[in-house]
Amino acid sequence: MAGGDWELVVVFSVLAWKCSNNGMAEATRAVERMGLGRQQPVLLARRSTFDPSLFEPKTKPAHITSKKGTGGRPIHLITNFFPMGCSRNWALYQYRVDFNPEVDHKGARKGMLRDHKDLLGDIFMFDGTVLFMPKRLPDKETEVFSKRRTDDSNVRLTITLTNELPPKSPISIQVYNLVFRKVLDKIGMKQVGRNFYNPSMAFTVECGRVTFEIWPGFVTSILEYETQVLLCAEVSHKLMRNDTVLDVMNQMYRDCRQRGRNFHEEVQKFLVGQIVLTRYNNNTYRIDGIEWDLNVSMTFERRGEAVSYAKYYKEQYNIDVRDLKQPLLLSRPKKREIRRGGIEIIHLVPELCTVTGLTDELRSDFQTMKRLATFTKQGPQKRAQVLQAFIKRMTGNKDIQKKFSEWGLMFEDRLLDLDARHLDSENIMFADNKVVSSGHQASWDREFRNARLLRCVELRDWFLVHCSRDKACANDLIQKMCQVSRAMGFNMARPTVVESPTDRTDQIQKIIKDMVAQNQRTQLVCCLLPSNRKDRYDAVKKLCCVDCPIPSQVVLSRTLSKPQRVMSIATKIAIQINCKLGGEAWAVRIPLKDCMIIGIDTYHDSSQKGRSVGGFVASINSTFTRWYSNVTFQHTGVELIDGLKRCLHGALQKYHAWNKKLPARVILYRDGVGDGQLEMVKEHELPQLLECFKIPDQPDYKPNLSFLVVKKRVNARFFASGRGELQNPPPGTIIDDVVTRPDWYDFYVVSQSVREGTVSPTHYNVIYDSSNLQPEHMQRLAYKLCHLYYNWPGTIRVPAPCLYAHKLAFLVGQSIHNPVSTSLNDKLYFL
Numbered sequence: 165m166a167g168g169d170w171e172l173v174v175v176f177s178v179l180a181w182k183c184s185n186n187g188m189a190e191a192t193r194a195v196e197r198m199g200l201g202r203q204q205p206v207l208l209a210r211r212s213t214f215d216p217s218l219f220e221p222k223t224k225p226a227h228i229t230s231k232k233g234t235g236g237r238p239i240h241l242i243t244n245f246f247p248m249g250c251s252r253n254w255a256l257y258q259y260r261v262d263f264n265p266e267v268d269h270k271g272a273r274k275g276m277l278r279d280h281k282d283l284l285g286d287i288f289m290f291d292g293t294v295l296f297m298p299k300r301l302p303d304k305e306t307e308v309f310s311k312r313r314t315d316d317s318n319v320r321l322t323i324t325l326t327n328e329l330p331p332k333s334p335i336s337i338q339v340y341n342l343v344f345r346k347v348l349d350k351i352g353m354k355q356v357g358r359n360f361y362n363p364s365m366a367f368t369v370e371c372g373r374v375t376f377e378i379w380p381g382f383v384t385s386i387l388e389y390e391t392q393v394l395l396c397a398e399v400s401h402k403l404m405r406n407d408t409v410l411d412v413m414n415q416m417y418r419d420c421r422q423r424g425r426n427f428h429e430e431v432q433k434f435l436v437g438q439i440v441l442t443r444y445n446n447n448t449y450r451i452d453g454i455e456w457d458l459n460v461s462m463t464f465e466r467r468g469e470a471v472s473y474a475k476y477y478k479e480q481y482n483i484d485v486r487d488l489k490q491p492l493l494l495s496r497p498k499k500r501e502i503r504r505g506g507i508e509i510i511h512l513v514p515e516l517c518t519v520t521g522l523t524d525e526l527r528s529d530f531q532t533m534k535r536l537a538t539f540t541k542q543g544p545q546k547r548a549q550v551l552q553a554f555i556k557r558m559t560g561n562k563d564i565q566k567k568f569s570e571w572g573l574m575f576e577d578r579l580l581d582l583d584a585r586h587l588d589s590e591n592i593m594f595a596d597n598k599v600v601s602s603g604h605q606a607s608w609d610r611e612f613r614n615a616r617l618l619r620c621v622e623l624r625d626w627f628l629v630h631c632s633r634d635k636a637c638a639n640d641l642i643q644k645m646c647q648v649s650r651a652m653g654f655n656m657a658r659p660t661v662v663e664s665p666t667d668r669t670d671q672i673q674k675i676i677k678d679m680v681a682q683n684q685r686t687q688l689v690c691c692l693l694p695s696n697r698k699d700r701y702d703a704v705k706k707l708c709c710v711d712c713p714i715p716s717q718v719v720l721s722r723t724l725s726k727p728q729r730v731m732s733i734a735t736k737i738a739i740q741i742n743c744k745l746g747g748e749a750w751a752v753r754i755p756l757k758d759c760m761i762i763g764i765d766t767y768h769d770s771s772q773k774g775r776s777v778g779g780f781v782a783s784i785n786s787t788f789t790r791w792y793s794n795v796t797f798q799h800t801g802v803e804l805i806d807g808l809k810r811c812l813h814g815a816l817q818k819y820h821a822w823n824k825k826l827p828a829r830v831i832l833y834r835d836g837v838g839d840g841q842l843e844m845v846k847e848h849e850l851p852q853l854l855e856c857f858k859i860p861d862q863p864d865y866k867p868n869l870s871f872l873v874v875k876k877r878v879n880a881r882f883f884a885s886g887r888g889e890l891q892n893p894p895p896g897t898i899i900d901d902v903v904t905r906p907d908w909y910d911f912y913v914v915s916q917s918v919r920e921g922t923v924s925p926t927h928y929n930v931i932y933d934s935s936n937l938q939p940e941h942m943q944r945l946a947y948k949l950c951h952l953y954y955n956w957p958g959t960i961r962v963p964a965p966c967l968y969a970h971k972l973a974f975l976v977g978q979s980i981h982n983p984v985s986t987s988l989n990d991k992l993y994f995l
Contacts, residue, residue: 224909225933231909232900233940236585241893244551244881245394245580245903248340248386251572256336258327259295264320267312276310276319283308287570289339295323296339298571332388340386343571344395347564348384351557356441357448359383361402368406369539371532375406378539382554383879389903395575396903397551398879401540403521404441409514410490428456435493440517444481448520449512453494460513461488473513483516490514528696541921544883544890548579582903584882587896587944590951593751594618595653602951605917606895607958612750613735616653618789621745623649626688627660627679631667634721638692641724644734645741652735654742659690667693669700673707680712687745689716696720702979709975713985715744715993739954743992748789749954754945760819760827761788761949763965764808766798766836767973771981775799778807779973781965782815784822784990788952791968792818793989795976808849812856818990826862829935831870831945835966845873846931868935870942874962875927880912882925892923895959898943899925909933911943915950915959926961955995971995 224231267273270292277290283306288297306323329336345360353360361381369376379402386395405412413431420427435451442449460477463470473492477483493512526532542550558564559577568574591599592608594615602608630638642658649656662679664671672691680686691704701718708716719737724730739749761783769775778796783789792815796807820826832853837845850871859865880903883890893914900911909930914923928946937945949963960967972994976984984993 224907225930228909228930228933228939231904231911231939233585233898233911233938233943235940235944236587236896236898239584239586239884239893239897240581241584241897241899242548242579242581242883242885242890243903244398244547244879245389245396246555246578247576247580248393248395249574249576250331251574254298254331254572255300256329256331256333256339257297257300257325258329258335259297259301260324260326261290261293261295262322262324264322267319272313275313276321279310280308280321289342296335300328301325332393337386337388337393339571340393340573341384343567343573344384344386347558347567350561350564350567353381354446356381356402356446359400359402361400367539369535371526371535372529374526374532376536377404377406378402378536379404385879388906390901390906394580394903395555396879397554398881399542399547399550402441403536403540404518405520407518409435409440409493409517409519410487412519413490413514428454434523438523439520440493440512441520442512442517444477444483444516449493449495449510449517451493451512452496455492455494455511458492458511459489460485460492464511473511477513477516485513485515487515493517537920543920544881544892544922547881547922548883548890552577552579580902582899582901584893584897584899586894587898587947589896590752590948592951593753595620602895602959604894605958606915606951607917608750609957612957613651615750616651617739617742617747617749618751619748620652620654620742621747622655623687623741623745624657625683625685626657626690627662627683627686628690628692629662629664629672629675629679630692630721631664631694634692634694635663637721637724640730641692641719641734641737644730645738648731648735649738649742652738652742654738654747656738656741667695667700669703672700673703676704676707677712680714686714688741689714690741691716691718692721693718694721698979705975705979706982709980709984709988709993710982713987715741715988715991717741717744736955740995743954743995746790746991748787750952751787751789752948752951754788754948756829756945757786758823758825758828759788760784760815760830761963761965762812762815762830762832763963763967763969764832764834764836765966765969765973767970767977769797769977769981777973777977778811779969779971779976780808780811780815781968781972782812782819783965784815784819786823788949790822790990791965791992793968793972793992793994795972795984797983808853809856812853814986814989816859826859826865827867829868829870830857831872831935833872833874833946833949833963833966835874835876835962835970837873837875842873842929842931850932869932870930870935870937871932872942872946873929873931874966875929876924876961878912878925878927880925880927881922882912882914883922892918896947897925898947900939900943909939911939913943913946913950915947916961917958924961954992968992968994 261277263273263276267276273292274290277284277295283301284297285299288295301323304325308321308323309318310321311317312319348360352362352364354363356379359381361379363379366377366379369378381400381402383398383400384395386393412434416430416434417427420430432454436453438451439448440451441447460473463472466476474485474488477485490513493514495510495512497508497510555575555577559575589602589604589606592602593599595618596616598615600608600611600615628638628642638661642661646656646658660679662675664675676689680689689708693700704716704718708714717737717740723733743749763781765779766776767779769777776798778798780794780796782792784792794811794814796811798807816826834845854869857865857867882893882897882899884893895915895917897914898911904910911928912925913928914925916923930942946963949965950959950961952964953960953967975994
C-alpha cells in the first residue's frame with residue numbers, strides 16, 4: 165500500500181483540534197499519552213477517519229481495583245465485535261524524513277520517497293514528513309538521493325528512526341483502522357462522511373410524495389479493550405431523498421405560490437441546518453445559508469484564472485449543470501477544518517445536492533417512520549447474519565487478505581461471545597403501600613391501571629382553552645381526564661372552559677393572560693390546539709414559563725380523533741399534569757441516604773447559532789421523586805460550567821430547604837458529551853464542579869462525589885440465545901468486561917425492552933468517584949434510575965434525571981430561548 169494513496173497529517177496540525185477546545189497543554193498531554201516525546205512528530209489521520217476516542221485520557225479512579233459487579237444471574241451473550249491479531253513480533257516503525265535542500269510541495273516529497281521502493285518496499289505510509297512501516301531499516305539513520313523533476317538537481321533524503329510502536333499503542337491502532345477502511349473499496353464500499361456504504365446494493369422506498377434511496381453500510385472501529393484489540397462493526401443505513409435540492413426548491417416554490425407564503429423564508433427554514441450529499445464526490449456538507457444573489461454562471465478564481473461554477477463541474481466531473489439561474493448553497497466548514505488549510509466558504513449547486521436524513525416533519529409522520537423501519541430496523545438474528553456475512557466477505561477476499569498480511573494483521577470471522585449478568589426485576593412502589601413488579605419486560609403499564617399515584621396534588625383551579633371547532637373534543641377530554649384521575653387518586657376538579665373564536669396565536673395568548681389575571685390561584689393552563697404549529701406552541705410555552713409562570717399542558721385535538729385511544733391519552737395527560745403540579749407518580753427502592761442525584765444534558769438553541777442550552781436536574785427528596793431544575797446558556801468557546809455553578813448552588817439550597825441539611829453524597833450523570841470531549845469534562849468541568857461544594861459558612865462540607873458520563877450513541881450491540889435464534893438480552897443486563905476499556909471504569913446497561921429491531925445498550929464511564937460505592941452498586945443504581953421517568957410506565961435508555969435534563973434543554977432550546985421563571989424550578993413543568 166503505497167504512501168501516496170494515504171491522506172495523513174502531522175500531529176501538530178491535527179492537534180489544533182485539541183488546541184481549539186482545550187489549549188496547548190491538552191494537546192501536549194495527548195502526545196505524551198501516545199508514549200511519545202514532546203518534540204516528536206506523530207502521524208494521524210484526516211478528520212473523516214480520525215477517532216478521538218483513541219486518545220481519550222485514562223479515567224479509571226485510582227482506588228478502583230476491579231470494576232466487575234457480582235450480583236444478578238449469569239447470561240451468555242454474543243456481540244458485534246470480532247477478535248483481531250497481529251503476526252508474532254509485530255511492531256510499527258516510525259521515521260522522520262528530512263529533505264536537503266527543502267522541498268515545499270508535499271506531492272513532490274512523496275514522489276521522491278517512492279523513488280526508493282527498493283529500500284522501503286511497497287508497504288508504508290508517508291504524509292510528507294513522517295513515515296510508518298511494518299519493517300525496520302538496517303540503520304537508524306539512512307541517507308538516499310533523489311532528483312528534482314523541475315531542474316534535475318539532487319536532493320538528499322535523511323530517514324531517521326524516531327520510534328518503535330507496540331501493537332497496542334494508539335498510533336498502531338489508528339494504523340489498523342486506516343488499513344481496514346482503505347480495503348473496504350475492494351468489496352464495493354464507498355465512504356460517506358466517516359462511514360462506508362454500498363451504493364450498488366441501494367434500494368428505494370416510497371413514502372407519500374417523497375422517495376428515499378437507502379444505502380446499506382457499516383460503522384467500523386478498531387480499539388483496545390480489556391484483554392485484546394477488537395474490531396467493532398455495526399450495521400448502518402444512509403438515507404437520502406431521490407430528488408435533488410433543486411427539485412425540493414421548485415416544489416416549495418409551487419406550494420408557496422398556492423398558499424401565499426414567502427418562498428425565500430420557507431426555503432431558508434427548510435434547508436439551513438440540513439446535511440446534503442454531493443454524489444460526485446460522496447461528501448456531506450451542512451447548509452448554513454442560501455446565496456440568492458449568486459448562480460452557477462458566476463465565476464470564482466481557480467489556479468489564477470476566473471472559472472464559472474458550471475464550467476468547473478464540467479471540467480472536473482464531466483457534469484452538465486442544466487439550470488444556470490439556480491442560487492448557490494453556502495456551507496461554512498468548522499474552524500478546525502479551516503485551520504488545517506481548508507476553504508473558509510464552500511458554495512454548492514442545488515441541482516447536484518441530495519438531502520440526507522429525515523426532517524422533523526417526516527419524523528412526526530407515523531406512516532413514513534413505520535415504512536422506513538421495516539427496512540432499517542433489523543432484529544438480532546438478522547443483524548448477526550449481516551455482520552457475519554460482512555466479515556466473511558473481508559476474510560474470504562484474497563486481495564483484502566493480502567493487504568492485511570502485508571501489514572501483519574489478522575481478523576477472525578466469528579462474532580465474539582462473553583459472559584454478562586442479568587439483574588433482578590425492580591419493584592415499583594405506588595400509594596397505599598402497593599408494590600408491583602416491573603416484570604421481565606421492565607414495564608408496568610397493565611399493573612399501573614389498578615394503582616394510585618404515589619403522591620397527588622389536588623387540582624382545584626385551572627382552565628382549558630380551545631378553538632370553536634374543538635368544543636366537543638374538549639368536553640370529551642375533560643370527562644375522560646376527570647374519570648381516570650379519580651381512579652389514580654388524583655383529585656381533579658372540572659376546569660373553567662374558555663372558547664377562542666380563532667386559533668390565532670395572539671388571541672390564545674390574550675385569553676391566557678386575562679384568565680390568570682382574573683384568578684391568581686390558577687394552578688394550570690391547558691390548551692387544546694388544532695395543529696402542531698411551532699410558532700403557536702412556542703408562544704404558549706414562553707408565556708407560561710417566562711412572562712406568566714404557571715404549569716401548562718398543550719394537547720393536539722387531532723390526537724384525540726380516535727375514540728378508542730382517548731382514555732389512554734387522558735391517562736397519560738393526567739399523570740403529566742400531576743407531576744407538573746409537584747406530584748409523584750411512582751418510586752423504586754434506592755437505599756442511599758442523604759444523597760442528591762443530578763442529571764445534565766445539552767441541546768443546541770435553534771434561535772441562535774453557536775449557543776447551547778444546558779439542562780440541569782437534581783433530586784431534592786429521599787425517594788428521588790422530586791426534582792429541582794434550571795437551565796444555563798452556553799456560547800461557543802465559553803465553558804458550560806460557568807452556568808452550572810449557579811445551577812448547583814440553587815440545587816443545594818433547595819435540597820437544604822427540603823431536608824434541613826445538605827447532601828452527604830452527590831452522584832452526577834453527565835449526558836451530551838461527544839467523542840473527544842471527555843478530557844475537557846475531566847480536566848475542566850470536574851475540578852470547577854468540586855469548587856462549587858466549598859460553602860463559606862460551612863468550611864467542613866465535603867460531600868462524596870461520583871461523576872458518570874452517559875453515552876447513548878454507541879455501536880456495541882449484544883445478542884442472547886433463545887428459542888432457536890438470537891434475541892435481545894433482557895432489561896437489566898450488565899456488561900462490565902471483555903468489551904469495556906482497560907483504562908476506564910466503565911460498563912454497559914441494557915435497560916429497555918424493544919418490540920422491533922435490536923436493543924441499544926447505554927455506556928457509563930465513571931470518571932471520578934470519591935463515594936466508595938462498589939461497582940455492583942453503581943451499576944444497580946444506574947438501572948434503578950431508568951425506572952423513574954414519569955412519561956412512560958416502563959424503563960428508558962438513560963437514567964431519568966438525564967432524560968429530564970434533555971426534555972428541559974429541548975423545551976428551552978426549541979421554544980422558549982430564555983431563562984425560565986424560578987417559581988417553576990421545583991416542578992416537572994417540561995414533561
